[in-house]
Each structure stands twice: as C-alpha cells, then as structure tokens.
Amino acid sequence: MRPPRGALLQPQREWVHSELRYPTIMWSVDPLDWKRPGASVIASRINAGTTPGAIILAHDLHAGTVDAMPATLDGLLRKGFKFVTVSQLLAMAPTQPAPGQIASGQ
16 A cells, blocks of 8 residues: 555554555655656656665656656666566565565655
8 A cells, every 4th residue: 555645654554554454565766756847857867766676656647757757667677677566576575574564765
C-alpha cells in the first residue's frame, strides 16, 4: 500500500500491517515531476537518482512525466537496470524489513 502523498506515520504503518497485512511501499526516487520542470529534467533526475532496488515515483497525469519516460527508460536500460513489479522486488529483498515498512522514501 502506498499512502497518498506518502503521508503515514509509523504507528499507522504498523497498524495497517498488523490489521490488514499490507506493507507500506514508498518510493526512493522522487523527480519532483509534480512541479512540472519539463521532460528532460524529469528524465535526468530519475536517471541520476536510481540505484538497484529503487522505486521511482512518477505521475502519469503530467504530460512532462509521460514525455520523459522514453528517455528515462532507455537511460536506465543502458545502465543495466531491469524493471520488475513491486511483488517481484519484494521477493528479491535479501532481508526482511521491520513490520509495516518495506521501502522508505523522502
């Protein structure tokens, strides 16, 4: 579960995990695309900030984000990144995180 705007306190994350069995999934790369900086800036921020295991936050409701995706994806592929679903990423995790916390952003 990704909370809207990433706004969820640790006690809330723990409750959601214990009651509903949902881990909290956050992002680790935020290109600040909601500020609408333009496609080239968005692509550059994502390509510069992505590391193995990263979860990228991107808002497809902004035209600049959509326009940035071809260059972003091509750049990440050139660097050897593989794209997987969140479920696949969690299955790759080498250790178990604390209850209610899978990945943290911001």
